[in-house]
Amino acid sequence: KAGVTQTPRYLIKTRGQQVTLSCSPISGHRSVSWYQQTPGQGLQFLFEYFSETQRNKGNFPGRFSGRQFSNSRSEMNVSTLELGDSALYLCASSLAQAVPNYGYTFGSGTRLTVV
Amino acid sequence: AQSVTQPDIHITVSEGASLELRCNYSYGATPYLFWYVQSPGQGLQLLLKYFSGDTLVQGIKGFEAEFKRSQSSFNLRKPSVHWSDAAEYFCAVGAQAGTALIFGKGTTLSVSS
Numbered sequence: 001k002a003g004v005t006q007t008p009r010y011l012i013k014t015r016g017q018q019v020t021l022s023c024s025p026i027s028g029h030r031s032v033s034w035y036q037q038t039p040g041q042g043l044q045f046l047f048e049y050f051s052e053t054q055r056n057k058g059n060f061p062g063r064f065s066g067r068q069f070s071n072s073r074s075e076m077n078v079s080t081l082e083l084g085d086s087a088l089y090l091c092a093s094s095l096a097q098a099v100p101n102y103g104y105t106f107g108s109g110t111r112l113t114v115v
Numbered sequence: 116a117q118s119v120t121q122p123d124i125h126i127t128v129s130e131g132a133s134l135e136l137r138c139n140y141s142y143g144a145t146p147y148l149f150w151y152v153q154s155p156g157q158g159l160q161l162l163l164k165y166f167s168g169d170t171l172v173q174g175i176k177g178f179e180a181e182f183k184r185s186q187s188s189f190n191l192r193k194p195s196v197h198w199s200d201a202a203e204y205f206c207a208v209g210a211q212a213g214t215a216l217i218f219g220k221g222t223t224l225s226v227s228s
Contacts, residue, residue, distance in 0.1 A: 004158070006158075033215060035218075042218060042219070042221060043205065045216075056215050058215070090158055103149055103161050103164050104159075104161070104216065105161070106159040107158050108157050109158050
C-alpha cells in the first residue's frame with residue numbers, strides 16, 4: 001500500500017514568487033491536512049480538505065491556499081513568498097474528516113527555501 | 116482550546132537505558148492523544164495513540180505510553196533505548212469534534228554509546 005506522496009521534495013524560490021506543492025494521499029483516504037513545520041514555531045496547522053471542501057483552516061494569511069481534487073489529491077499554493085515561509089510543509093492523510101481517532105499518516109514533506 | 120506541552124526540548128540517554136518523554140495536555144474533555152516520531156528530513160510516523168479504555172497503550176518499536184487524567188499527562192516510555200531511536204518525538208492532542216491535531220514543540224532524543 002503506497003504511502004502519502006509529496007512532490008517535490010525540495011524547492012528553492014525567490015521572494016515574491018509563488019509556489020505550488022502537491023500531495024497524493026493513501027488510496028481510500030479522503031481527508032488531507034497540511035502543516036507547516038519550522039524550528040521556531042514547530043508544527044502549525046494550515047488547512048484540511050475533505051471531499052474537495054476545506055473543512056478547517058489554521059491561522060495563516062490568505063497567501064496560503066489549497067484545494068483538493070476529486071481523486072483526493074491536494075495542492076497547496078503560497079503566493080508572494082516571504083523569507084519566513086521557508087519551512088518543511090507536511091501533508092497528512094486520514095481515512096475520515098479530521099476525526100482524531102484515525103490519526104494521520106504523514107508524507108515526507110516538501111522542503112521550501114525562500115531566498 | 117486544546118494545547119500540548121513537552122517540557123523537555125532535548126534529552127540524552129545512554130544506549131540500553133530506559134526512556135521517558137513527558138507530555139502534558141490541556142483539554143476539557145477526554146482527548147485523543149498521539150505520539151509521533153520524526154527522523155531528520157522525514158515526515159512523522161505514528162508510534163501510538165490513545166482514545167479510551169486501558170490507560171497504558173502499546174505502540175510500535177517497543178514504545179508504550181500511559182494516560183493519566185489526574186495529571187493531564189501522556190508520557191512516552193521505552194525500557195531499553197537503541198541508537199536508532201535517536202530522533203525527534205512529538206506529542207499531539209485532538210478533540211472529539213472534527214478539528215486538527217495540535218502538536219507539542221517536540222523533544223529531541225540523542226542516544227549515547
